[in-house]
Amino acid sequence: MKLSTLAPAFAVLLATAAHAQTVTTVRIDATKPHQTIANFAASDAWAGQFVGNWPAAKKEAIADLLFSQDKGIGLSMWRFNIGAGSAEQGAASGIKDEWRRAESFLTPAGTYDFTRQAGQVWFLEAAKKRGVTQFLGFLNSPPVSLTRNGKAYATAKQPNLAPDKAGALAAYCVRVLEGIRQKTGITFAYLSPVNEPQWDWSDGGQEGTPFQNTDITDISKALGAKLAASKLPTQLLITEAGKLDYLYSAADKPGQGDQIGAFFGDKAAPTYLGGTPRVAPIIAGHSYFTTSPYAQAVATRQQLAAKVASVPKLGFWQSEYCILGDNAGEINGGPRDLGMKPALYLARTIHADLAVADAAAWQWWLAISPYDYKDGLVYIDKNKTDGQYYPSKMLWALGNYSRYLRPGTVRLDAQLADPASAGQPLVSAYKSANGKQLITVVVNDYDTPATVQLALNGGRLGAGKTYVTSATADLQPGAAVPAGQPLRVEPRSVTTLVSELR
Incomplete structure (x- = not known):
């Protein structure tokens, strides 16, 4: 064989060896x-309401994947969707996909029925059984009986909580927390009353409502007082901003952005919540739309970390993420992909949030997904009574963090x-x-x-x-x-x- 034939292969070997060295x-x-790590989490929305009623062997296996430190990824917190009642309304709810509707413990008659949300309650108890000790309840919308339009999404592109109903919402939330504790023995460490308040939530895609910063202050003060008067130790987590920019910048959402300054930075601001009973000294935001390209992701998180550090004793939680949008052409939110490409992208995002933004908690969106999208850890057939389940590499990549970085890790x-x-x-x-x-x-x-x-x-x-x-x-x-x-x-x-x- 001629030397000229050997040369290209030899060059490849040399290059490989050089890289290995x-x-x-x-x-x-x-x-x-x-920062000290508080938790890693995911939510039961929306499939938990159905999968919690699947055959025992399958739902137990899914719970193992999510919560077990031996068989799964050992999540240390579980997020429970406190539904607004769109499921009871059915097609009249205006939410087209019934999997995105949610039951409510509050009945149209004004009484409470804690046999509802049974599938979700099953996952609460399954998490506790496997060693999870932190639980968070979150609202996408107030219950439909308290909304302006009687629906769980904001058709008028305005805050959908009826005027002067902050007190009623606070009473409702505390009653739900008490009822769940009585039923399951589980006490929620945190309550998140507002979700992505910068978005309009007017398309009927899911339960949701926008809020101004002033609305969030009113809700938080009413809830803080009601929680303080109860026997519950629950703290309030705010603000679940739609993207990280809104935590430190007014950006394109005047009255809805610069939430660190509005709630914790400026003591003279009418929206200031520092020292308000039960308001945790934590600002929460979602990493959507801020992860690509990576240099920009780092710059955004550097700005966020600097703003958080400017407020004494304030911490940051990344409280919701899945792969959404086109991410500057790096990766698309759809379709579903159980492989390593989204897993590596996810791991890169977790790294940036922890190592650059100093996030003390990192929380994923859908623990269980029936969708053709990169939004799940465990995927399932879209079947309300039974089906197959499919663990993704995103599940395991998150587990490289969640199973080993236990609460209290520094x-x-x-x-x-x-x-x-x-x-x-x-x-x-x-x-x-x-x-x-x-x-x-x-x-x-x-x-x-x-x-x-x-x-x-x-x-x-x-x-x-x-x-x-x-x-x-x-x-x-x-x-x-x-x-x-x-x-x-x-x-x-x-x-x-x-x-x-x-």
């Missing part, structure tokens, strides 16, 4: 802690030694709540393997174990990493390294 050094500083400063070098994986590091483990998560979105060397200041690393999500692995145990040795990372994978910390 390239080491990404990550400097981790245990003396520079950042993010540590982690910097690439050569940040200007191209082709390096994303790396973040965390100290376990008991201080005995270092958890490092590596997102390698490249078609070639990577080698990562950890350099720790403020501690000594022992041996580690790896857990890998890739095209062929679902959060599977990988190779052990001896103390001081580099971590070998597969192409197109998410790897969690759990090391002894001495």
